[in-house]
Amino acid sequence: MKLIIAIIQPNKLEAVKQALSDVEVFRLTVLDVQGFGRQRGHAEAYRGHEIAVNLLRKVQLQIAVNDDFVEPTIAAIVKGGRSGDEGEIGDGKIFVLPMDECVRIRTGERGIEAI
Amino acid sequence: MKLIIAIIQPNKLEAVKQALSDVEVFRLTVLDVQGFGRQRGHAEAYRGHEIAVNLLRKVQLQIAVNDDFVEPTIAAIVKGGRSGDEGEIGDGKIFVLPMDECVRIRTGERGIEAI
Amino acid sequence: MKLIIAIIQPNKLEAVKQALSDVEVFRLTVLDVQGFGRQRGHAEAYRGHEIAVNLLRKVQLQIAVNDDFVEPTIAAIVKGGRSGDEGEIGDGKIFVLPMDECVRIRTGERGIEAI
Amino acid sequence: MAADTVWVLVCGMLVFFMNLGFGCVESGFARSKNAVNILSKNFVVFAATTLAYWLFGWDLMFGAGDGAWIGNSGSWMVGGLDNSPAVGDKYQGVYGALSWASVPLWTKFFFQLVFAGTAATIVSGAVAERIKYHAFVIFSFLMALVIYPVTGHWVWGFGWLAKDWNFWDFAGCTAVHSVGGWAALTGALILGPRIGKYGSDGRVHAIPGHNMMAAFIGCLVLWFGWFGFNPGSTFGVAADGGALAAQVAVNTNMAAAAATLTATLTAWLLLGKPDIGMTLNGCLAGLVGITACAAFTNITCSAIIGAIAGVLVVLSVLFFDKMRVDDPVGATSVHLVCGIFGTLCVGLFTTSDLTGTVANTPFGWAAVGGPSAGLFFGGGTKQLIAQLVGVLAVGAYVVPVSAVAWLIIKAVVGLRVAPQEEIEGLDIGEHGNEAYHGFVMVRTE
Amino acid sequence: MAADTVWVLVCGMLVFFMNLGFGCVESGFARSKNAVNILSKNFVVFAATTLAYWLFGWDLMFGAGDGAWIGNSGSWMVGGLDNSPAVGDKYQGVYGALSWASVPLWTKFFFQLVFAGTAATIVSGAVAERIKYHAFVIFSFLMALVIYPVTGHWVWGFGWLAKDWNFWDFAGCTAVHSVGGWAALTGALILGPRIGKYGSDGRVHAIPGHNMMAAFIGCLVLWFGWFGFNPGSTFGVAADGGALAAQVAVNTNMAAAAATLTATLTAWLLLGKPDIGMTLNGCLAGLVGITACAAFTNITCSAIIGAIAGVLVVLSVLFFDKMRVDDPVGATSVHLVCGIFGTLCVGLFTTSDLTGTVANTPFGWAAVGGPSAGLFFGGGTKQLIAQLVGVLAVGAYVVPVSAVAWLIIKAVVGLRVAPQEEIEGLDIGEHGNEAYHGFVMVRTE
Amino acid sequence: MAADTVWVLVCGMLVFFMNLGFGCVESGFARSKNAVNILSKNFVVFAATTLAYWLFGWDLMFGAGDGAWIGNSGSWMVGGLDNSPAVGDKYQGVYGALSWASVPLWTKFFFQLVFAGTAATIVSGAVAERIKYHAFVIFSFLMALVIYPVTGHWVWGFGWLAKDWNFWDFAGCTAVHSVGGWAALTGALILGPRIGKYGSDGRVHAIPGHNMMAAFIGCLVLWFGWFGFNPGSTFGVAADGGALAAQVAVNTNMAAAAATLTATLTAWLLLGKPDIGMTLNGCLAGLVGITACAAFTNITCSAIIGAIAGVLVVLSVLFFDKMRVDDPVGATSVHLVCGIFGTLCVGLFTTSDLTGTVANTPFGWAAVGGPSAGLFFGGGTKQLIAQLVGVLAVGAYVVPVSAVAWLIIKAVVGLRVAPQEEIEGLDIGEHGNEAYHGFVMVRTE
Ligand SMILES: Nc1ncnc2c1ncn2[C@@H]1O[C@H](COP(=O)(O)OP(=O)(O)O)[C@@H](O)[C@H]1O
Numbered sequence A, B, C: 001m002k003l004i005i006a007i008i009q010p011n012k013l014e015a016v017k018q019a020l021s022d023v024e025v026f027r028l029t030v031l032d033v034q035g036f037g038r039q040r041g042h043a044e045a046y047r048g049h050e051i052a053v054n055l056l057r058k059v060q061l062q063i064a065v066n067d068d069f070v071e072p073t074i075a076a077i078v079k080g081g082r083s084g085d086e087g088e089i090g091d092g093k094i095f096v097l098p099m100d101e102c103v104r105i106r107t108g109e110r111g112i113e114a115i
Numbered sequence D, E, F: 001m002a003a004d005t006v007w008v009l010v011c012g013m014l015v016f017f018m019n020l021g022f023g024c025v026e027s028g029f030a031r032s033k034n035a036v037n038i039l040s041k042n043f044v045v046f047a048a049t050t051l052a053y054w055l056f057g058w059d060l061m062f063g064a065g066d067g068a069w070i071g072n073s074g075s076w077m078v079g080g081l082d083n084s085p086a087v088g089d090k091y092q093g094v095y096g097a098l099s100w101a102s103v104p105l106w107t108k109f110f111f112q113l114v115f116a117g118t119a120a121t122i123v124s125g126a127v128a129e130r131i132k133y134h135a136f137v138i139f140s141f142l143m144a145l146v147i148y149p150v151t152g153h154w155v156w157g158f159g160w161l162a163k164d165w166n167f168w169d170f171a172g173c174t175a176v177h178s179v180g181g182w183a184a185l186t187g188a189l190i191l192g193p194r195i196g197k198y199g200s201d202g203r204v205h206a207i208p209g210h211n212m213m214a215a216f217i218g219c220l221v222l223w224f225g226w227f228g229f230n231p232g233s234t235f236g237v238a239a240d241g242g243a244l245a246a247q248v249a250v251n252t253n254m255a256a257a258a259a260t261l262t263a264t265l266t267a268w269l270l271l272g273k274p275d276i277g278m279t280l281n282g283c284l285a286g287l288v289g290i291t292a293c294a295a296f297t298n299i300t301c302s303a304i305i306g307a308i309a310g311v312l313v314v315l316s317v318l319f320f321d322k323m324r325v326d327d328p329v330g331a332t333s334v335h336l337v338c339g340i341f342g343t344l345c346v347g348l349f350t351t352s353d354l355t356g357t358v359a360n361t362p363f364g365w366a367a368v369g370g371p372s373a374g375l376f377f378g379g380g381t382k383q384l385i386a387q388l389v390g391v392l393a394v395g396a397y398v399v400p401v402s403a404v405a406w407l408i409i410k411a412v413v414g415l416r417v418a419p420q421e422e423i424e425g426l427d428i429g430e431h432g433n434e435a436y437h438g439f440v441m442v443r444t445e
């Protein structure tokens, strides 16, 4: 089992969710995060002084999957999350972490059953 | 060492915290997340048009524990987080991730000392 | 590859970012979280009744790094995140998780290239 | 006189504006998940009041009925005879209790209507965060239709309290605020406390309001609106060049200021810090407290009345919580407790015998005048007893009648939302709306 | 008379205050990422209007020109001859259309200026969340300079509609609200809908507003301000002791109340829940609806007019969405649709023949009087036809002229922000500011 | 005259309402972690002012004392002889400096009280986000007790500035705004900048305000309130049918509009984008700028004065930041800089010699009249010099006296919160409250 963490552009959330459901990944957890990467931020100002906003709003997805689902999930996120054909800086990253156990609180089921 | 990630219903937070402290788990980190799972969302509307709210408010707990504590922690979360005896859809999941290292910033301590 | 998760004091964010860029870690993701640990919360009140605020505002950093970067990254976080020379309760923790894979959404690059 | 009409209309507009104040204070003191519900209630309540008070309330309150229990003798929809602004002997019509005011009929109606709206809206805060939307709207309608106008007739319609007891309530400590407060208390008791407010361990859990900016705005709007509420109740400025209206304005302001300070200090001493909620409630307490005798006393006494009201409200909020009466915004403490206190103040602080003084002020009935001097000004307990009778009589009417109203509504359409809806918030459940779409709210809110 | 001046000035201030109302309603109904932009627009629009209306608008609207298409005969910067407050025969000057009002010139100007500001600000909501800041400011300037004053002259400047048709519009259903509404509709059409509002699948996507507290505040401020808008349009209280002003105030309030209730009910029935947005829009619909005949009808008819307007606005909001005209705040439904409806109501609900009744009220031109009785009061269709002509004529002028204005602005400085900026929000793009710094907002907002 | 009383009371209420405006602007321009603190301060400040001004301030300001340094000759608690509304020769009493106003004493007191409150509340913004709650409240009390009334006596109490120099300040550029501004500047200097405002590298760090919706609301409320502030300062409408009041209203509005536009443009040119904060500050700058000569000049000059004030305030905000004077809301730039500028404008833009013109307007002292013509209207530098003397004299009194007051408070109860509390926010530290419970705020806010 793996925990897939993906950081994507906020406005790609719908497309990624769609792409994920195409590969039958229906469960996920969404977090509002802020990203600091190669993408430059924008400048705000307030009463005459610039504010460099270099932390940009991003969305993080956390998806627990069985090992078989890892590649389809990655492919779906890339498909839904890439801007245009070329992609753009700031499109984000996917991290895959090993996961030892999964428990469904409602039933107490464990392992791949519970995902 | 493990990092336990649990997604629970927001209104179960107090009960889970209580159950955790019963098994002497006193440290944790809490995140506001939104979940997409088997549980159906509710419908909102605005000026005559429905808005399907399928991302539901959830709370995520992240708890770093020594290996001995994994099972008691899981049990406590299940105990505090389950709705009624049967549980209800949407009660959430627990993920257990392996953890290589833990550092306490204040002292620089490492490993199980630092948890 | 590792995913480093650090929980720090909100007002240390700038210092930690600075310390990280000194060791050439330029990419990270930031989350607003709330922490429950040894640090005591403060008391709020509302219309005559106390509210014990024991969940304190914290910032979480998630940083994916190559194995070589783990120690410099930890050192930088400790440097930027410790309060004074002695540190103070509440300064936070660093967790290091193993990471199997990393994908850059823009290009589809994988592994250490993608970090 | 045209200037009188301008005065009363403008003051009436300010009182209308208090609807904004009540809405902001009440929603600000509640949780964000119920904000749409409270705002909707506070918005619709004035619409419902308008309808009810026009249909029947006004006629019930001011229709001919000297010394009687109700004012109506057949008219409705403000359809009785009336030749305002003719006054005194020249007045001919059924709304004689207001014949001393030299303004056109619709001016009188407008001013009285916004008062009826105030009484109805007071209830909203005390029953907030758990009452069904339509249950509340129905109650408001009944309030303006048959609850408020009856006691209103006793007090301002030259009913039995006014005629037989010379009971005086200048701008409505009893007629408006206590009436609203009694109905609020009854509602809060019948509904029971919000889930999670009173722990099984006997502890009271604070449920913090979500928007102190809104509460601040609301409270200042109420203070502003009170300059219409009290000074406008002179119903004119021409007869005395506005001297009484100005005095009332200054008295009102002084009481509010004194109460703000004493409530802040009391909270500071009792609770350790100057809680903003108590500061704001304190101000309102002072405003309510001075309302009954703003025209009968001087500025020093106004300061004293305000100062006492400010202490009273803090103690009262704590007391009601001890009694486990859950009133999310303190409406009962502000409007009922300070309304009673203020009503009694007429019997204590009226500076001289004003019976038969109508010639000097634009305020008063040709045949009556004003209250006797208060206890502290050598008038003995005469007026105080009259005030006490009024307080009790109004309570004795409003409590059972509104209880019956609440219970009928409960039986027919239900009163309280389901626990699950209460936990998730009434905004989604009752309205399907969110107050702050796009903002992130924390977990259990 | 001094009382007249006090009345008109105070009412004018209340109308000015409606700027706050519009700003809060419009920004509350929009997304937080565009809040600074909308607030900035709504703030600056009155400044631009002030300049334009002073420079030329007033003279164009009220300069001598009986029965003419435009009012001006050479004066500008309010520089024409005028000896107000002299009235009737004693009046000498070029602003004769307002010579019946016994208040000083600057009082008249002030009151008319705040009306011009209202017309301009109506546009803001319909074009929100996508228009360039300076494009809007330029349009507002033109609006107060040459669009609003021309039709204003026809209606209130004793131009051809008033003189030849005896067209009547008491406080501006057509002169203000429809003019604003037509310009808003034209702008919304030329701009096109916001990104994401209408799905390619034909579905309409709700784009929820971000702050219902602000919308509530704004709407109540508008209701409050309307007590200046309508009653103040009597331009005086001395002649009749304020009887007409009071009647207008009560009529206005009754229509707002009725509309609030019917809109809420209609939304409840059609959409399943009492949407707060519809409740608030309903109230505004009632206020607009009664504006043209608030001085000509009675309280029962006002209730009916309001009740219809409340239903109308809900249907209209749904209709415009079906037509894929994206109006984020419903300005077109409220101001244009109900403005037209209200204008026609003069021909339906005027209770008696008021032609030549000037002596009885402070309102009216010496030579004219008022409308004939409406269709429902035995007057036949005469007045109704006049009203219809007015509605059509004003639309026929405002739509093409504002279309030209929009298109010129588009050609010269551009009208719509870039799609990327629209997605990220105009606050950063146009102003470099954030409305709620420090608050966490959810992902796609 | 009753109409005069209505006018002054209503205008006074509008000025009172400015408390809401100040509270919203100041808290909106500050961070959310300090919002409760600022709202509490702004709420309590008027209560404290009421007490202080009633106890002693009024008597110090208006008690008999022609040409003197202070006005008092023994009276306190508004206890001096007075037979208002008798005017001119018929007036008997100690408050002779206001004997030209034909309104009852308590009307005068009410209007002056709300002005005193304005002066005190100006200070709040400049010392925000770091001052201890009770330290501020004590200062406010002293402000209304002995700082504001002394210079107020010089200017409006027929003290030496008025008598010996014929110094004129119509509605308080100097008497109210500069006094508040000087005290604010002194406080800001003694407190020092907020942590993190000025980097050790010499860079100025922007500390964005948390709520532009509140700032917008506040600023529009202030604009609205200013229609009470300036036009109400005529103290009547009867003598001239309200002509002067109307002129003042239009002048005030024109200056605000012009300043809004020029400030927006200046910010746009200098900073690249039209910053909403500068737009709002610009409006206030125009309002302050016109305050001293709103009754003495025409609409064109008002536009010019406003336009200059709008540029001035932007430059001043940038200047004070360069000087490292940390004024979170720009109070010093708005009230002090534009207050001085506006005071001098009397010497520049007064359109004709108004000395001895009392008969024509309700405004002025029987023996005095008004200012001489300004420099631009052929009056030479006479009036300008008088104005300069007034500006300097008031600064020379307020700066040292408020410095002493601040330093005594510092010594006795402390002035600034601990750095840790400042970082965590004063809301928790001083009040134990949160402004927006349930909303998620970002990290370092
Ligand atoms: N090594 C990393 N660790 C944690 N988060 C990362 C890392 N690299 C990228 N991110 C996240 O992904 C987002 C996009 O990264 P960025 O470098 O801007 O684009 P790209 O992936 O196209 O090079 C960042 O804002 C950050 O949130």
Ligand SMILES: Nc1ncnc2c1ncn2[C@@H]1O[C@H](COP(=O)(O)OP(=O)(O)O)[C@@H](O)[C@H]1O
Binding pocket: A027, A028, A029, A030, A062, A063, A064, A065, A104, A105, A106, A115, B007, B034, B035, B036, B037, B038, B039, B056, B058, B088, B089, B090, B091, B092, B093
């Ligand atoms: N595979 C998963 N990956 C990530 N999050 C999940 C996953 N499954 C469930 N969740 C989280 O748990 C929450 C509850 O899941 P849900 O399917 O509704 O209930 P249940 O666990 O009772 O079947 C979801 O809203 C989501 O946040």
Ligand SMILES: Nc1ncnc2c1ncn2[C@@H]1O[C@H](COP(=O)(O)OP(=O)(O)O)[C@@H](O)[C@H]1O
Binding pocket: B027, B028, B029, B030, B062, B063, B064, B065, B104, B105, B106, B115, C007, C034, C035, C036, C037, C038, C039, C056, C058, C088, C089, C090, C091, C092, C093
């Ligand atoms: N075992 C843990 N699991 C998850 N989060 C933890 C754990 N221990 C500490 N934290 C996080 O780190 C923060 C600081 O911890 P705390 O115990 O207060 O200080 P210290 O690390 O100095 O002893 C906590 O608020 C919490 O968010």
